[in-house]
Amino acid sequence: MSGDKFEKDHNPAEVSLGESDQDDNATLFGSNGDPQGPAVANYNIREGTLDGQTLVNGEQGIRTENNISVLNGNSAQATDLARSQLSQLQYNENRISLDRSINTASNILSNLQAENSVRPIYYPTNIQDETLDSKLNSKSSKLALIRHNSVGNSQHLLTEPRDSSSETYSFELLKINLKIGPSSENLLQTLDKSALSQLLNEKFSHIKRHLRSLRERIDDTSSKVLVTGDLNSGKSAFCNALLRRKVMPEDQQPCTNVFCEIIDARDNNNGIEEVHAIPIGSVYLKNDERTYKIFPLEELEHLVYQSEHYSLLIVYVTDNRPVNQSLLKNGVIDIKLIDAPGLNLDSYHTTQVFSRQEEIDLVVFVVNAENHFTLSGREFISSATNDKNLIFIVVNKFDNIRDQNKCKRKIMDQVHSLSPETYKNSSNFVHFVSSKEMINQNPGGDGPDGNPDDGDGPHSPDFDHLEASLRKFLVEKRSLSKLLPAKNYLVKLYSDLIELSQINEKLYNESKIGAENELKKLGPQYDEILQSSAKTNEKISRLIESVSSEVYTNSRDQINRIINEVDHLSLGIKFEGYSNITEFARQVQERIIGKILEVVNSAEEHARNETSSAIDEIKRLGVQALGEGSLPNTRFIPSSMYSKKKDNLQRHIDNEVSLFDFVDPNFESFCKICGITIPDSRTNLLIGLTANKLWAGGLSSMAILYGPRVISTVTGIASISNYIPRFVVTKVVPGTLIGIAIGMPLYYLYKDAPHAYQRNVVKKIKRKIESEDYQHLNSLRISKEVRKVLNYPAKDISNAFATTIEKQSSRRSKILSDLKTSEISLSFYRELTKQVKEQYQIVQSFDLESVHTVN
Ligand SMILES: Nc1nc2c(ncn2[C@@H]2O[C@H](COP(=O)(O)OP(=O)(O)OP(=O)(O)O)[C@@H](O)[C@H]2O)c(=O)[nH]1
Numbered sequence: 049m050s051g052d053k054f055e056k057d058h059n060p061a062e063v064s065l066g067e068s069d070q071d072d073n074a075t076l077f078g079s080n081g082d083p084q085g086p087a088v089a090n091y092n093i094r095e096g097t098l099d100g101q102t103l104v105n106g107e108q109g110i111r112t113e114n115n116i117s118v119l120n121g122n123s124a125q126a127t128d129l130a131r132s133q134l135s136q137l138q139y140n141e142n143r144i145s146l147d148r149s150i151n152t153a154s155n156i157l158s159n160l161q162a163e164n165s166v167r168p169i170y171y172p173t174n175i176q177d178e179t180l181d182s183k184l185n186s187k188s189s190k191l192a193l194i195r196h197n198s199v200g201n202s203q204h205l206l207t208e209p210r211d212s213s214s215e216t217y218s219f220e221l222l223k224i225n226l227k228i229g230p231s232s233e234n235l236l237q238t239l240d241k242s243a244l245s246q247l248l249n250e251k252f253s254h255i256k257r258h259l260r261s262l263r264e265r266i267d268d269t270s271s272k273v274l275v276t277g278d279l280n281s282g283k284s285a286f287c288n289a290l291l292r293r294k295v296m297p298e299d300q301q302p303c304t305n306v307f308c309e310i311i312d313a314r315d316n317n318n319g320i321e322e323v324h325a326i327p328i329g330s331v332y333l334k335n336d337e338r339t340y341k342i343f344p345l346e347e348l349e350h351l352v353y354q355s356e357h358y359s360l361l362i363v364y365v366t367d368n369r370p371v372n373q374s375l376l377k378n379g380v381i382d383i384k385l386i387d388a389p390g391l392n393l394d395s396y397h398t399t400q401v402f403s404r405q406e407e408i409d410l411v412v413f414v415v416n417a418e419n420h421f422t423l424s425g426r427e428f429i430s431s432a433t434n435d436k437n438l439i440f441i442v443v444n445k446f447d448n449i450r451d452q453n454k455c456k457r458k459i460m461d462q463v464h465s466l467s468p469e470t471y472k473n474s475s476n477f478v479h480f481v482s483s484k485e486m487i488n489q490n491p492g493g494d495g496p497d498g499n500p501d502d503g504d505g506p507h508s509p510d511f512d513h514l515e516a517s518l519r520k521f522l523v524e525k526r527s528l529s530k531l532l533p534a535k536n537y538l539v540k541l542y543s544d545l546i547e548l549s550q551i552n553e554k555l556y557n558e559s560k561i562g563a564e565n566e567l568k569k570l571g572p573q574y575d576e577i578l579q580s581s582a583k584t585n586e587k588i589s590r591l592i593e594s595v596s597s598e599v600y601t602n603s604r605d606q607i608n609r610i611i612n613e614v615d616h617l618s619l620g621i622k623f624e625g626y627s628n629i630t631e632f633a634r635q636v637q638e639r640i641i642g643k644i645l646e647v648v649n650s651a652e653e654h655a656r657n658e659t660s661s662a663i664d665e666i667k668r669l670g671v672q673a674l675g676e677g678s679l680p681n682t683r684f685i686p687s688s689m690y691s692k693k694k695d696n697l698q699r700h701i702d703n704e705v706s707l708f709d710f711v712d713p714n715f716e717s718f719c720k721i722c723g724i725t726i727p728d729s730r731t732n733l734l735i736g737l738t739a740n741k742l743w744a745g746g747l748s749s750m751a752i753l754y755g756p757r758v759i760s761t762v763t764g765i766a767s768i769s770n771y772i773p774r775f776v777v778t779k780v781v782p783g784t785l786i787g788i789a790i791g792m793p794l795y796y797l798y799k800d801a802p803h804a805y806q807r808n809v810v811k812k813i814k815r816k817i818e819s820e821d822y823q824h825l826n827s828l829r830i831s832k833e834v835r836k837v838l839n840y841p842a843k844d845i846s847n848a849f850a851t852t853i854e855k856q857s858s859r860r861s862k863i864l865s866d867l868k869t870s871e872i873s874l875s876f877y878r879e880l881t882k883q884v885k886e887q888y889q890i891v892q893s894f895d896l897e898s899v900h901t902v903n
């Protein structure tokens with residue numbers, strides 16, 4: 049954990065914290081509890097108080113190697129030093145806590161980035177903004193927090209979290225401002241979810257970088273003071289006054305063109321006074337002499353002009369004054385002074401950027417008492433106070449002012465409007481001094497004794513006070529300069545994180561409830577559609593089955609009927625004689641087949657009608673179950689049925705016509721043709737049966753052919769011979785009979801040929817039909833077509849059901865996954881809200897504010 053790291057960072061050599069740093073009381077120095085031993089100072093970490101009774105024992109203070117002073121004197125300096133060290137202890141406590149909190153914040157941001165990469169964080173687009181405020185508070189500003197990646201995907205899932213409130217949010221650090229130009233729209237609202245999430249990710253990275261620099265800043269034991277101001281206001285003179293030495297070149301003409309960093313040489317450059325000039329573009333690495341050029345201090349007066357060669361001059365100087373007098377070498381922290389070029393058009397921007405750097409703990413603005421604040425000076429102060437909160441204002445060259453009270457009043461009025469915070473603490477932060485006099489009085493480097501009333505000079509009575517304030521601010525109250533920005537930043541960050549986390553927590557909670565409700569509704573709906581699908585499909589299957597089998601039966605019955613009737617059908621074809629016998633044969637065959645096909649067509653027509661009604665019924669069932677518009681809009685075209693697969697009976701019948709096709713001796717027809725009347729139907733039947741029997745035995749033709757002879761021998765002769773003369777009987781009758789016997793069959797055969805042909809064709813067809821199972825196959829063909837056609841709407845319905853079920857199912861899976869996401873996210877943000885609230889409280893509790901006033 050980061051906290052452990054920082055606890056280790058706490059250097060026990062600097063201050064002894066007793067047995068453990070958890071203890072409320074720490075022994076600052078001396079031996080605690082031993083009345084004979086050295087004096088001790090007890091510091092109560094929790095209360096931040098020092099037990100003054102044991103602190104001072106009336107002896108002179110001595111600086112030790114560990115920066116701890118053992119107090120042996122009863123002097124004000126010793127007390128001041130003790131205070132400084134105590135304040136360092138306090139500072140370390142706060143620094144460690146802030147360090148820990150910065151680390152926690154950084155970890156939280158990393159966690160948020162990780163979360164953001166898996167489940168994008170909802171970032172409200174309705175951010176409070178002065179220019180957009182009125183718009184955002186309007187009803188129309190109810191913005192969905194979530195935008196879909198694809199524009200076409202307009203149908204939101206009910207479970208998708210949305211911010212239904214018209215609340216606006218006011219982020220400070222997490223604010224993503226995408227406005228372009230003064231009047232442009234808030235572009236955030238046009239971004240989709242992934243773009244927002246990416247921007248937020250970048251924001252987190254940016255904040256993490258800033259946190260790193262804040263940590264570096266608070267961990268840095270040194271403090272940097274940027275001395276800036278108008279041209280020629282006496283900045284270099286002021287630095288020299290602080291050093292009590294003429295180190296920096298002063299001139300009536302503007303001279304300092306390069307930033308100069310004044311550093312204590314004893315601790316930082318082995319006590320060697322020199323200048324390290326850093327060429328433009330080079331990064332100063334003290335251990336790498338290639339990164340700078342070394343010059344003697346005397347060269348400074350030339351170097352400060354060489355802004356075209358050098359970006360920074362590091363000026364190592366030795367301050368031999370005691371630690372309680374020297375600002376650079378104060379015994380507590382390293383202080384670096386930066387003498388900036390005077391503000392002009394060229395340097396303004398650079399100085400402003402410089403002043404914003406994290407390592408700048410304090411900005412001292414030197415203003416010429418004769419000129420008051422220039423425009424660039426005023427601008428600089430307002431922007432610097434924005435960044436640093438507090439700024440020291442040194443009104444220099446006060447010795448040149450005759451009516452000093454009037455000047456003070458005027459300047460204070462200006463300070464009031466420029467930086468109310470500085471004005472509030474003006475006794476500490478606004479000083480009227482004469483740097484020149486300070487140097488002149490102490491040209492050798494002697495310093496003041498810290499007493500403001502010891503006559504530092506008639507025109508700069510405030511310089512001691514200024515120095516004390518500066519020293520206290522930097523050394524003792526470093527929390528204000530170093531830690532307060534970090535604290536303020538953390539407070540803002542945690543406040544934003546609380547808001548962001550709570551928004552997400554709220555939305556994911558709503559999303560979770562929404563998903564649960566959806567699931568509750570969807571369960572019965574899903575079961576219902578499954579049942580309805582099974583029922584409807586079964587009804588449709590049964591309908592198809594019954595219609596198909598009815599069509600089959602009907603077709604078969606009709607075909608059977610015609611086949612049975614075809615023997616006796618009157619074909620209406622006239623026999624035009626034997627010369628046209630082939631044509632006759634073709635017509636007969638065609639007509640008979642035609643009759644059968646007529647029936648087949650009628651069966652097909654019947655099937656079409658049945659199919660049409662069944663389709664209507666199937667559609668009705670589909671609409672009843674799935675609702676209007678759920679089925680594809682199809683139209684049944686009855687003529688399309690049986691349009692391709694023609695009946696091929698014709699092709700199956702032997703078209704060859706032989707002479708035998710015209711011979712079909714038949715007793716009945718014989719009688720009919722020969723004009724023989726059969727007495728009654730019984731005889732007719734008997735004869736018919738006999739004839740048929742004979743036919744069946746293959747004798748019919750013989751009987752017919754030789755029938756007359758049989759008749760003549762059996763009956764005719766016996767009866768007729770009794771009445772006819774013998775001549776007739778013996779000569780004429782036999783001849784006649786023979787003629788008849790030969791002629792009649794021939795006559796019969798001749799006359800019966802067309803009928804015989806029809807009979808033979810019918811027989812042939814029937815044989816064929818029987819052998820091919822024509823009735824069954826045709827009925828099957830017709831009914832199969834019905835089944836096939838009915839299967840189309842049935843399939844449409846089944847598909848529609850499948851689609852609905854699939855939709856429901858995927859919707860269910862989506863809701864389940866949303867629910868899971870919501871649950872995971874909800875627990876993440878609940879935990880996060882708890883954590884950031886705790887951290888917010890912790891950071892708020894750091895008591896840095898009390899050091900706003902330097903006592
Ligand atoms: N009378 C009087 N003159 C001063 C005082 N401080 C500085 N001067 C003079 O003012 C002039 C400018 O002083 P510098 O210290 O060079 O001013 P600066 O602000 O550093 O100048 P640049 O860096 O070039 O802008 C010098 O001639 C100083 O001697 C002061 O307190 N009183």
